Amino acid sequence: xxxxxxxxxxxxxxxxxxxxxxxxxxxxxxxxxxxxxxxxxxxxxxxxxxxxxxxxxxxxxxxxxxxxxxxxxxxxxxxxxxxxxxxxxxxxxxxxxxxxxxxxxx
DNA sequence: GGGCTGACGGTTG
DNA sequence: GCAACCGCCAGCC
Numbered sequence: 085x086x087x088x089x090x091x092x093x094x095x096x097x098x099x100x101x102x103x104x105x106x107x108x109x110x111x112x113x114x115x116x117x118x119x120x121x122x123x124x125x126x127x128x129x130x131x132x133x134x135x136x137x138x139x140x141x142x143x144x145x146x147x148x149x150x151x152x153x154x155x156x157x158x159x160x161x162x163x164x165x166x167x168x169x170x171x172x173x174x175x176x177x178x179x180x181x182x183x184x185x186x187x188x189x190x
Numbered sequence: 191g192g193g194c195t196g197a198c199g200g201t202t203g
Numbered sequence: 204g205c206a207a208c209c210g211c212c213a214g215c216c
Binding site: 085086088089111116117118119120121122125126128129 | 214
């Protein structure tokens, strides 16, 4: 558990319902713009007790992880749809509408 | 304790 | 415009 990891937890926990962000965005806010991989790695190791909305973190393209991360991409998509997150025809989230740029940017 | 892989993304060729 | 490489840090072997 590094300070960088704790920042990721904090940032992901601040993602409002109905909004989504990208791995790179979280990495950028955490202080390492190129540590996008780490965000995914941290997400994979998030304790269930954290109750982090890791399903609100998607690819830069708006697509979801291709693995069985949340019980399958469909599971993650269902969680986002349940939060009224707009989806495109291609099954990707609309980052233009629900893209989260961070906690109250000044 | 060291090395490789991994929920990714940006830059360079 | 597409393909390949590098970087970042945590987790597992």
